[in-house]
Amino acid sequence: xxxxxxxxxxxxxxxxxxxxxxxxxxxxxxxxxxxxxxxxxxxxxxxxxxxxxxxxxxxxxxxxxxxxxxxxxxxxxxxxxxxxxxxxxxxxxxxxxxxxxxxxxxxxxxxxxxxxxxxxxxxxxxxxxxxxxxxxxxxxxxxxxxxxxxxxxxxxxxxxxxxxxxxxxxxxxxxxxxxxxxxxxxxxxxxxxxxxxxxxxxxxxxxxx
Amino acid sequence: xxxxxxxxxxxxxxxxxxxxxxxxxxxxxxxxxxxxxxxxxxxxxxxxxxxxxxxxxxxxxxxxxxxxxxxxxxxxxxxxxxxxxxxxxxxxxxxxxxxxxxxxxxxxxxxxxxxxxxxxxxxxxxxxxxxxxxxxxxxxxxxxxxxxxxxxxxxxxxxxxxxxxxxxxxxxxxxxxxxxxxxxxxxxxxxxxxxxxxxxxxxxxxxxxxxxxxxxxxxxxxxxxxxxxxxxxxxxxxxxxxxxxxxxxxxxxxxxxxxxxxxxxxxxxxxxxxxxxxxxxxxxxxxxxxxxxxxxxxxxxxxxxxxxxxxxxxxxxxxxxxxxxxxxxxxxxxxxxxxxxxxxxxxxxxxxxxxxxxxxxxxxxxxxxxxxxxxxxxxxxxxxxxxxxxxxxxxxxxxxxxxxxxxxxxxxxxxxxxxxxxxxxxxxxxxxxxxxxxxxxxxxxxxxxxx
Ligand code: B12
Numbered sequence: 001x002x003x004x005x006x007x008x009x010x011x012x013x014x015x016x017x018x019x020x021x022x023x024x025x026x027x028x029x030x031x032x033x034x035x036x037x038x039x040x041x042x043x044x045x046x047x048x049x050x051x052x053x054x055x056x057x058x059x060x061x062x063x064x065x066x067x068x069x070x071x072x073x074x075x076x077x078x079x080x081x082x083x084x085x086x087x088x089x090x091x092x093x094x095x096x097x098x099x100x101x102x103x104x105x106x107x108x109x110x111x112x113x114x115x116x117x118x119x120x121x122x123x124x125x126x127x128x129x130x131x132x133x134x135x136x137x138x139x140x141x142x143x144x145x146x147x148x149x150x151x152x153x154x155x156x157x158x159x160x161x162x163x164x165x166x167x168x169x170x171x172x173x174x175x176x177x178x179x180x181x182x183x184x185x186x187x188x189x190x191x192x193x194x195x196x197x198x199x200x201x202x203x204x205x206x207x208x209x
Numbered sequence: 210x211x212x213x214x215x216x217x218x219x220x221x222x223x224x225x226x227x228x229x230x231x232x233x234x235x236x237x238x239x240x241x242x243x244x245x246x247x248x249x250x251x252x253x254x255x256x257x258x259x260x261x262x263x264x265x266x267x268x269x270x271x272x273x274x275x276x277x278x279x280x281x282x283x284x285x286x287x288x289x290x291x292x293x294x295x296x297x298x299x300x301x302x303x304x305x306x307x308x309x310x311x312x313x314x315x316x317x318x319x320x321x322x323x324x325x326x327x328x329x330x331x332x333x334x335x336x337x338x339x340x341x342x343x344x345x346x347x348x349x350x351x352x353x354x355x356x357x358x359x360x361x362x363x364x365x366x367x368x369x370x371x372x373x374x375x376x377x378x379x380x381x382x383x384x385x386x387x388x389x390x391x392x393x394x395x396x397x398x399x400x401x402x403x404x405x406x407x408x409x410x411x412x413x414x415x416x417x418x419x420x421x422x423x424x425x426x427x428x429x430x431x432x433x434x435x436x437x438x439x440x441x442x443x444x445x446x447x448x449x450x451x452x453x454x455x456x457x458x459x460x461x462x463x464x465x466x467x468x469x470x471x472x473x474x475x476x477x478x479x480x481x482x483x484x485x486x487x488x489x490x491x492x493x494x495x496x497x498x499x500x501x502x503x504x505x506x507x508x509x510x511x512x513x514x515x516x517x518x519x520x521x522x523x524x525x526x527x528x529x530x531x532x533x534x535x536x537x538x539x540x541x542x543x544x545x546x547x548x549x550x551x552x553x554x555x556x557x558x559x560x561x562x563x564x565x566x567x568x569x570x571x572x573x574x575x576x577x578x579x580x581x582x583x584x585x586x587x588x589x590x591x592x593x594x595x596x597x598x599x600x601x602x603x604x605x606x607x608x609x610x611x612x613x614x615x616x617x618x619x620x621x622x623x624x625x626x627x628x629x630x631x632x633x634x635x636x637x638x639x640x641x642x643x644x645x646x647x648x649x650x651x652x653x654x655x656x657x658x659x660x
């Protein structure tokens with residue numbers, strides 16, 4: 001029987017050797033790859049999100065946990081059959097034009113990936129055109145991050161551009177970053193907002209349910 | 210000789226008592242706005258910067274000012290590429306150590322590297338403009354933030370996976386900061402401060418492991434050349450505040466997420482002065498003058514009487530409304546003209562107390578708040594001491610400025626400064642604390658007149 005508890009602990013503690021060892025062991029024992037992901041790795045990452053939200057974890061702890069998760073996932077992936085683990089959705093995430101803050105955006109990307117979303121990370125200073133391109137390439141969720149009051153309006157501009165391209169109805173737009181609020185989200189017609197990376201996962205799951 | 214604003218501020222930064230709370234508006238790229246210049250023009254010209262500083266000193270009646278608020282100066286000098294913007298300081302766009310370079314590959318930094326000559330010249334010229342009246346802050350990129358610029362976000366993983374590399378990088382960055390701070394001091398800055406917003410993103414354990422060992426010697430190095438030292442942290446650094454105070458800069462300046470009362474307790478326990486934290490966006494950028502005054506008063510009240518400096522939470526946005534910053538200055542300098550004009554325009558009035566009661570004199574003390582403003586406290590104590598000698602014939606009340614009815618009362622009675630003692634409706638002592646005998650005589654005269 002695979003030791004899912006220890007696997008979760010290894011992810012939470014950012015222990016890459018332990019996470020990969022336990023994952024390999026479970027694979028060798030014949031544990032279903034999807035069970036390893038769903039019962040071992042993802043729950044670990046969700047705890048990480050929770051701890052970050054509660055200020056028990058800081059940026060380094062989250063990144064190191066995400067690294068352990070990624071390493072373990074790399075072992076499982078070749079064994080996942082088509083349809084075994086359908087991605088919850090494909091998310092194109094980026095920091096809006098003019099803004100180069102990426103720490104928060106990276107954490108959101110990792111939490112989403114850790115929770116089973118497919119993530120296309122477009123980086124920082126991302127123009128509306130690049131988001132449009134990503135939607136044409138298959139993203140069904142657009143995630144916009146802005147940390148500056150001067151770049152926050154570019155969230156609205158990106159949404160407008162999606163509308164003009166006739167793509168807005170087909171996608172969900174979620175937004176965040178320190179100056180962004182639920183009120184702003186409502187005002188500009190985005191679909192979802194969350195104040196941190198941990199709650200972003202729940203928010204997006206509810207949104208696409 | 211009267212104390213200069215600069216001396217007042219330096220007293221507070223060394224936890225000595227001051228007659229009022231000193232104030233340091235962080236005019237960074239906002240200086241460009243004051244001169245109607247884009248940030249990317251302003252931040253590259255020493256004459257513009259010096260003019261911005263002099264303009265802010267006058268318009269915002271500052272006790273101290275940063276000369277330049279730009280955390281990219283050192284990074285640029287060390288080879289990071291910048292992206293310029295008209296309404297923000299520039300941003301770092303490339304991280305040399307992430308692309309295969311070692312510390313030994315980075316260029317030697319000198320006072321002629323990158324924009325350092327601009328900053329150093331701006332300090333000289335600003336000093337010539339403001340003379341000894343206003344304190345100047347030289348803001349240096351803090352070691353952890355400079356390390357992030359050089360290495361990029363990998364720094365967070367490397368803190369766990371490659372501790373030695375990060376220790377070496379931080380020692381390097383602290384040495385750069387040390388040198389730049391010395392140059393700024395030599396050019397004429399009174400205070401040298403490390404601005405290290407990145408330290409708000411790590412745990413207390415990592416702060417103790419990586420930052421504290423380089424921070425403490427940095428303050429000592431700057432103190433050795435005669436500078437007053439400070440650490441500025443933008444962002445929610447609350448959990449690292451005790452660790453920061455323990456490194457013993459002269460002062461720690463914090464952002465709006467931090468509770469000033471709790472901050473004050475920690476700082477005072479360490480003998481460190483502290484400053485902050487008027488909200489930038491909600492108040493200074495988007496709020497109005499009433500919001501600015503209210504926030505300033507609240508900070509002054511929470512910050513307390515000694516070892517506290519009023520300041521914004523972090524660098525003021527370019528588009529900050531000048532009238533909001535000026536409104537903060539009014540509060541600092543106990544000037545109510547703007548507020549009185551506003552209340553007059555709104556035609557706010559109140560009912561005055563009955564000043565004609567026989568056998569009783571009503572003494573009203575108008576204060577900022579006797580709990581936080583030292584002169585106000587002395588004024589209240591003076592009244593309290595004398596009251597006891599009249600056995601019930603004197604009743605006294607304190608009107609704190611933050612209370613809704615206080616400004617209308619001041620308008621009705623013609624109170625122009627704070628603190629003020631009003632005896633049965635007559636403004637009797639303003640600003641200067643009366644001697645006990647004088648105060649007693651005034652009350653006796655009033656009682657006699659009523660008899
Ligand atoms: C670290 C930092 C930097 C670093 C950035 C490093 C990097 N690679 O990202 C450096 C030093 C380079 C930097 C530069 C600048 N910064 Co800066 N920076 C910060 C600081 C201290 C922390 C930001 C951070 O990383 N937080 C940690 C992460 C985990 O939190 P987060 O980003 O908020 O993200 C979380 C949530 O918001 C949410 N979230 C984020 N994105 C998204 C997206 C979605 C879809 C969802 C659902 C959720 C979500 O989840 C995240 C995880 O929980 C903030 C202070 C603050 N109060 O935020 C200032 C701050 C953002 N910076 C500021 C400024 C002004 C600047 C500069 C313009 C100027 C300067 N002083 O040099 C430059 C601008 C560069 C540019 N053009 O972008 C201001 C912005 C003011 C304003 N309101 O406009 C702030 C608020 C500081 C301040 N008080 O003045 N900065």
